[in-house]
Amino acid sequence: PHQCKGVIFGRRSPLYGVKIACLFTPEDHASNLVKVAKTSLFAGAGGEGVLEHRRKHLRARGVVGVIAAPGCQLEILPKIEAMGENGVSDETLRRRLVHMLAVARDIRIDAQNSTSLGWQRDTLLEILIRLFCRKMMEAVRQGIPRRYINHEDDLSALRGRLDMTRQFSTLAAHPQKLACRFDELSPDIALNQVMKATITKLVRFSTSADNQRSLRELSFAYADITDVLANALRWEMITLDRTNKRWRELLSLAQLLLGSKYQTTSTGQSGGHALLFEMNTLFEEYILRVLKRALTGTGLKVTSQGGHKSCLFEAGTGRFRTRPDIIVKEGSNVVLIIDTKWKRMTTRIDDPKQGVSQSDVYQLMAYSQLYDCNRVMLLYPHNQGLPSQPICIPYHIASPTGAERMFVSTVDVSGAHSSVAAALIATVQKSLERSYEMTG
Template sequence: MPSYTVREWDTLPHGDGEGSIPAHLASRLVALTKTSPFAGRGGGGVLEDRRHELRARGVVGVIAAQGCSLEILPKIDVMQAEGAERQNAAIRKRLVHMLAVALDLKIEIGRITDLDWQRETLLEILIRLFCDKLTEAIRRGMPRRYLGHEEDLSALRGTLDVPRQFTRHALNPGRLACRFDDLSQDIALNQIMKAAVAHVSRTSRSPANQQRLRELAFVYADISDVPVPALRWREVIIDRTNRAWQDLFGMAQLFLRSRYQTTSSGSGQGSALLFEMNALFEEYVGRLVTRALAGTEFRVTLQGGRLFCLTSVENDRALFQTKPDILIWRGGQVAHVIDTKWKRISARIDDPKLGVSQGDVYQMMAYAHLYKSPKLTLLYPHHNGLGANEGVQAQFRITGQETVIETGSVDVANGKDLAARLRDKFLLNVFGGS
């Protein structure tokens, strides 16, 4: 089955030429993306169907339709001299890292070779990581739990259910209504793992992954089949007895129900594993800022605040609630507001406003008024057009006030010590070296 790769906001021509996707396959992909919650108005949120090409938008991931698949990678500037395949491999690695941080997963990517990163799509890499981790966990033992049972037996087991005994077996003393606990593997956690294995088995196209998934399906043969909507997620409690399954539980949510992606399938249409980069970038940076300030006097809240901009004159009803991406508190006061934007800003030499939209500025001014923070940051992904150095790109003072709004960039292509770099470049200059 042919597989195509394109980066967000780039185009893929359709036709019969080299490097093009046949028009009938392009139509299938477009039809599938229109069923996604990310479709947006007119179905243009994932793919924009132009006359002679497809244009990817701000959603990344893998779309698998009948007869083909399309991988959309984020527009992250990596080393330019290594060729398209190596660049795509580096981007896949960075995207998996971002997912791991955002979803609080410990994913060991070192076992995947450079060749694997080049020849496998993002979906196949995630499936392989899941299979490897699940296989290792099963070798240490599948989780079990005592479950309550009610059964009519010829000999007493556990305790006697007196009401049921005298209503059901009053005339048959040879049967005893028993209540007992039995150690079982057929529990919610294992049912979720089985559902995840079945789900990715339907989407994987890699022979190696398919072999691993068949082996795992055999291991889970005695576990009940539960439809995804009926899975009992809330019954899963991760504690010291099953701590090794925490990351697997998170990966199962990634495939089946994560807030950052949607997996949609239709009758014969296909499936999609998609991630909205705005939401992913926001959570990624938020968790890194939380790590950077751990153990200090500062407290970080994500998507917090929730103050309202307006109050109705007629009935005092609060309207237009705000949810800043990152609030950093010192005591009971907001010391810093950070709002992330997965957009490309311009260099100062090209545009004195740096390509920052007027709507983003108005949003930050509203935050400044409501949260009384002395400094606010609009944080964007770094790219080569901004020069070699990430960090603060420009600072502005709100007219007539001391409040500072700054624009900054962070290089997600370089994941080394990123939490420390955020602290050094954006946080210490706010908190006086704290």
């Protein structure tokens, strides 16, 4: 059937570009999309944390990805340009999001794969499925990993070792059987069960003909692997070593598609499904990975969600533990704390704070005191409503000449990986008033 595309009720968020492909009019399907969105882990207790259903429009809340309901799909893309600007294509937005996901999850996307992933014609979900299928097909051609698994069986001839306890108890009345314990090389291991669960789930999600064809071929290759529900997969049993290291990226993709700390897939009674990513967490993870690589060899160490210092104490017991997004250390000393914010800064004349939240400022001031760190930073994505170059504005804390400083900075995530790394190095150099040579 013919599918029409259009912006939901003519509205777009400045941070999230929302498009819908549907069989009828968007109004006919909005309520079904909201029902599916409420099944997401990001929806919260009231179920309103993903889509805001207003009288004439839907609005995304802090997530990107795809929500599918019977007859329609809703694609939410990260859009950080200023309100009213339409110069950035959906293809560019999809490329930007997939690039951030790839960096955050250590997934390589080579030039050959990148040019043929269907950036223009397909949704983010189909692009990720296509990437997974191509990497899976290449890995399966080299052989599915196998490991020795311990078995116990009652056989007519001895195989492996004799289980003396079971032989003279359970089989005491059946001397013709031997209680054997042996190791057998098998593909039915935790890693392959994760891959089969991913394939099985994607078969239900994909609407692309070529993706469905690839998934059917992969399903045939994994026909002998035990079916395990996604919530029962034994991730802790997976061991990656030199014999199966080529599966590392595929495991990251499987985690991305099955569920991770900043993404969730879900299926509700409405017959739909959702593949969603929380942009605040993804932006933080992306900046962390780029910064770690860029600061390699400088003597600075970058950690995420560390610290865990309590800001209040009651009868000697700490309360309200703090978790800064990114901590930069030099030896054992904390020299810089960065809080990433996937929000849009403004240059409105009537807003000298440029959209910076006062609560975010208070939080960083508390970090400065708790961690004895005289440099803290709020880091935002750069947008076209700001000056052409990313900004790094220094503020003195507590007094006009105070030694502690807070920096309000931006980074342009639309550029190449190397340019983002160089920009982050420059921002760190300015905040620490030091010079580092970029090595990552």
